[in-house]
Structure formats: C-alpha cells, structure tokens
Amino acid sequence: MIQPAINAVRPPAVFDAAQTAGLLDFHDMVDALAVAADDYAAGRIHAPERQVVPFPQGGVMLSMPATAQDIGIHKLVNVAPGNKSLGLPTINGVVSVYDGRTGQALAVLDGPTVTARRTAAVSMLGIRSFMAAAPRCVALIGCGTQSAGHAQALAALHPGVRTVVVGRDPAGARAFVKTHRDLDLALEAAGSVPAEADVVITLTTSSIPVYTEPARAGRLLIGVGAFKPELAEIGPDTLRASLVYVDDPAGARHEAGDLIQAGIDWSRVESLSAALSQGVPPGKPIVFKTVGCAAWDLAAARCALRKKEFPQAVK
Structure with a gap:
C-alpha cells in the first residue's frame, strides 16, 4: 500500500492575463517597487542582467531571474515580431514564483501583464x-x-x-x-x-x-x-x-x-x-x-502573493 506523502506539494496557482491584472493593484505596486528599489540597491535582491537568446522566426527569448529572502521569480518571455501579421500578441511568456525557503513553485503569472503593469x-x-x-x-x-x-x-x-x-x-x-x-x-x-x-x-x-x-x-x-x-x-x-x-x-x-x-x-x-x-x-x-x-517583477510577485488567494502569502 502506498503511503500518502507528508507535506505533499500543492501545484502552483496559474493565472491568466485578466487574473494577473487583478492581483496587481497599482497603489500596492508603487509601494512594493519603492521597497524593492531599496532592496536591490542594498543587495537584498539579486537580479542579474537579462539573458537574450535567439528565437525562431527572428524572435528573441528573454530570461530574467531574481531572488530575495522571501521569494524567487523567473520571467521567461518570447518576443515574436512576426506575430503581428498573424493577429497574435508579439510578447508571450510567464513569471514563475517560488517560495524563498523551500524553492517550491507558488504561482505562474502572465508575463506580458506583469511587465506592462510593473513598468507603468x-x-x-x-x-x-x-x-x-x-x-x-x-x-x-x-x-x-x-x-x-x-x-x-x-x-x-x-x-x-x-x-x-x-x-x-x-x-x-x-x-x-x-x-x-x-x-x-x-x-x-x-x-x-x-x-x-x-x-x-x-x-x-x-x-x-x-x-x-x-x-x-x-x-x-x-x-x-x-x-x-x-x-x-x-x-x-x-x-x-x-x-x-x-x-x-x-x-x-x-x-x-x-x-x-x-x-x-x-x-x-x-x-x-x-x-x-x-x-x-x-x-x-x-x-x-x-x-x-527582474527586481521589479519580483516586487510585482510580492504584491500578488499578498492577495487573499494565497494562504502562504508573504507578510
């Protein structure tokens, strides 16, 4: 008989563009970014320069990780210029969010939405x-x-x-x-x-x-x-x-x-x-x-995790 796993890992919550936007209140984002700017300057957030990898059809893949004591994130997005002629979004991708203590995946957010809202x-x-x-x-x-x-x-x-x-x-x-x-x-x-x-x-x-x-x-x-x-x-x-x-x-x-x-x-x-x-x-x-x-994407992820949908929310 197979014994149930102790502390079984829950799958990460996955949010589409509209749901991701709902998690990223602009008032909260501005405050979180101010904290992240200080953390980044002090070395409490580690965010190396983005890695750019060629993608088919003249596109690029952008890899942007960041880590802090509370969480880690990895934004992976593809920029496909030819998509405009196909009636498809030019930018596609995700921001994956991980628990800073265990490394377990907590959430997957829509990458273009995170980018647009944290940039604004x-x-x-x-x-x-x-x-x-x-x-x-x-x-x-x-x-x-x-x-x-x-x-x-x-x-x-x-x-x-x-x-x-x-x-x-x-x-x-x-x-x-x-x-x-x-x-x-x-x-x-x-x-x-x-x-x-x-x-x-x-x-x-x-x-x-x-x-x-x-x-x-x-x-x-x-x-x-x-x-x-x-x-x-x-x-x-x-x-x-x-x-x-x-x-x-x-x-x-x-x-x-x-x-x-x-x-x-x-x-x-x-x-x-x-x-x-x-x-x-x-x-x-x-x-x-x-x-x-990526430090700004991490700030966005902190905002998302503070919402009531996450019982393991960052305090």
Whole structure:
C-alpha cells in the first residue's frame, strides 16, 4: 500500500492575463517597487542582467531571474515580431514564483501583464518621487500596449487627470482615446505635447528621438520605450541639460539607447534608489529613464502573493 506523502506539494496557482491584472493593484505596486528599489540597491535582491537568446522566426527569448529572502521569480518571455501579421500578441511568456525557503513553485503569472503593469508602476513611482505635487497634465507619446498600461495606472493613482495622447498618426491617437474612454481620465488626442504638460512619458520603440524639446524645470520627462542600444526616444541636447536618473544603473549602461547614443557621462547619472533615499534637487529639469529589471517583477510577485488567494502569502 502506498503511503500518502507528508507535506505533499500543492501545484502552483496559474493565472491568466485578466487574473494577473487583478492581483496587481497599482497603489500596492508603487509601494512594493519603492521597497524593492531599496532592496536591490542594498543587495537584498539579486537580479542579474537579462539573458537574450535567439528565437525562431527572428524572435528573441528573454530570461530574467531574481531572488530575495522571501521569494524567487523567473520571467521567461518570447518576443515574436512576426506575430503581428498573424493577429497574435508579439510578447508571450510567464513569471514563475517560488517560495524563498523551500524553492517550491507558488504561482505562474502572465508575463506580458506583469511587465506592462510593473513598468507603468515604475513610472508612477517616478512621478511620486520627482514631482513636488500631483501632475496636472500628462502627455503620453505613443499609442501601444505600454501607453495603455500607463493610462490605466494614471486612472488608478491620479483619477481625472488631463492625459494627452500624442501619436505619430493622429488617427491612431484618436482611436486610443476612443478605446480607453471608460478610464477615469480627461483623455484627449493631440499631434504634439502641450506646453502645459508637467509630465511627459515616451512609450515608443523609435530609433530616432520623438522628444527633442529643450530641458525645462517643472516638467518631468520619463523615458520608457527605448530598451535597446539602437533605440532612442529623447534627444541628446535634452538629456545633457537635465539631471538624469535611471531605474537600474547596471542595465541602463547596456540598454538605455537614449543615454548611450547621447554619450552621456555616466558619473552624473543617479539611481532611482538614490532619489528615494536622498531626495532630488529642486528647480532642475529631470529625466527619469527606465529599462526594467527582474527586481521589479519580483516586487510585482510580492504584491500578488499578498492577495487573499494565497494562504502562504508573504507578510
């Protein structure tokens, strides 16, 4: 007779895109990211640079692990550019979550959803950290998936804020506004950034700068879309005249195309963690460049595990 196993391992809970989004409240995410930024800077989160492996049909597979005392995570996503012509998502993958004490699998989250929501939450943490007051007018440059995630985050954290969607194709910007008209935002489409915008977020994969306005105090510029050396959204003159902060200093040196192409002096680039712990100088133009890292995915996983669906939740 086979004896029942002692402390039998339960299979991990698996969540689809909608369920994963439901586990990742933006308020919780911003707070968790602030903690993770400090943990990462102090070496309490280990997150090596992402590994990029060629994938069939011109795609890439991205491997991003991270570990801490409480949990470990591994984000594995595939980027398949040809999927657009097939009517399929370009990015597919999962974030697997493990117990930090036993290594047992706890959950499998939808990878693109985690990426979109934690990326937007990093930008929201930037607004909280670099702005003296809540934004009055936010411009989103780009009409894709990342812009959608940022619009959702703004609606959650800054309901009713005027949000101007700037698209290369005016029809695309108008379509974006129509699609997201149910969000609690004063959404409008435009062909350029309005002068009164106090936050501008670039969310494209452009190889040439989409924002070249002179640096100015009182306007926070957040660069999100350029995540490879050959991409650049922010013009070099704007960068050189601004205080520059990055979410991940190690990753930015290899991935922040805006900064790389501008030949930025890395000795004057500060980290998000430094801004959180030391504050920022008042009255200066600021650029916050994000490239993402697995530490932010770990922060998202912490949020998910705190939900009531997990009896083994992180405390």
